[in-house]
Amino acid sequence: xxxxxxxxxxxxxxxxxxxxxxxxxxxxxxxxxxxxxxxxxxxxxxxxxxxxxxxxxxxxxxxxxxxxxxxxxxxxxxxxxxxxxxxxxxxxxxxxxxxxxxxxxxxxxxxxxxxxxxx
Amino acid sequence: xxxxxxxxxxxxxxxxxxxxxxxxxxxxxxxxxxxxxxxxxxxxxxxxxxxxxxxxxxxxxxxxxxxxxxxxxxxxxxxxxxxxxxxxxxxxxxxxxxxxxxxxxxxxxxxx
Numbered sequence: 001x002x003x004x005x006x007x008x009x010x011x012x013x014x015x016x017x018x019x020x021x022x023x024x025x026x027x028x029x030x031x032x033x034x035x036x037x038x039x040x041x042x043x044x045x046x047x048x049x050x051x052x053x054x055x056x057x058x059x060x061x062x063x064x065x066x067x068x069x070x071x072x073x074x075x076x077x078x079x080x081x082x083x084x085x086x087x088x089x090x091x092x093x094x095x096x097x098x099x100x101x102x103x104x105x106x107x108x109x110x111x112x113x114x115x116x117x118x119x
Numbered sequence: 120x121x122x123x124x125x126x127x128x129x130x131x132x133x134x135x136x137x138x139x140x141x142x143x144x145x146x147x148x149x150x151x152x153x154x155x156x157x158x159x160x161x162x163x164x165x166x167x168x169x170x171x172x173x174x175x176x177x178x179x180x181x182x183x184x185x186x187x188x189x190x191x192x193x194x195x196x197x198x199x200x201x202x203x204x205x206x207x208x209x210x211x212x213x214x215x216x217x218x219x220x221x222x223x224x225x226x227x228x229x230x231x
Contacts, residue, residue, distance in 0.1 A: 006161070032217065043207065043221045044162075093161050097217065105169065107152055108219060110161035 003027055004096050006111025014119055015086060021079045021114045023094030030096035033077035034108060035069060038091045050077050084118045091115055123151075123208040123222030131228040138195040140225040142208030143188075149212040151184055152219065153193050156205045165193070170212070200231045 003026040011019050023033055032051050036044040050056040050071035058064050066088075068080040077096075081088055095108035126141045142151070150169045154162040166182045168175045168191070175182050181194040195202055205226050209219040 004161075034219075041226075043223045046218060046220075049218065091159075095162075099217075105150060105167070106217075107164040107167050108162075109164065110154075112161040113159070115159070 002109040004109045004111045010115045012117045019081045023077045025075045025096040029074040031099040032097045034095045035079050036093045086118045089118045122220050125222045125225040129226045134231050138198050140193045142191045148210045151191050151210045154207045198229045200229050203229045
């Protein structure tokens with residue numbers, strides 16, 4: 001159980017393009033979804049937290065207008081990288097969490113990540 | 120800010136040996152979790168240990184938590200080549216009971 005599907009797995013596109021990444025919880029309802037960015041051989045950096053039906057909460061230094069997050073349902077969140085540039089190239093990973101029994105005692109379930117390459 | 124720090128950064132062992140990875144943190148926690156990441160993939164949750172627990176087991180994995188020393192360890196017994204991956208500790212706490220803060224990870228290589 002607790003499967004999270006993330007698509008696409010890899011995107012290569014030209015500078016200036018907007019890219020949408022989907023994150024779906026397949027067999028559970030995700031009260032909260034998280035978006036991370038990971039640089040090569042580095043840790044995960046939390047970008048934003050989203051709850052279904054409400055605006056995402058962005059971490060300090062993350063541009064809201066650059067990284068648009070929509071959490072339209074309890075099973076789907078999307079991250080759109082708008083007008084992407086080479087410096088946005090990275091590995092983006094989503095995770096989903098249920099709050100059953102208290103969110104503080106639930107693990108996060110991760111997608112397989114999206115490798116974004118901007119030429 | 121809260122951030123775990125794993126030690127060692129890299130560990131190379133032979134199949135069948137045990138692997139121990141350590142994690143230290145700075146402020147109080149709600150819980151501490153260990154995750155595995157295979158190269159180019161997402162993270163897989165291994166074990167969650169709460170701040171009032173001292174030890175947890177799952178198959179070949181054993182996690183300990185010492186809140187007085189602000190440290191945790193992950194022991195993988197009888198390692199296999201398939202255990203080769205990066206291992207991260209992550210914790211909730213420090214004002215948020217659900218946001219995870221990750222360490223930099225330990226790259227474990229198990230040689231056949």
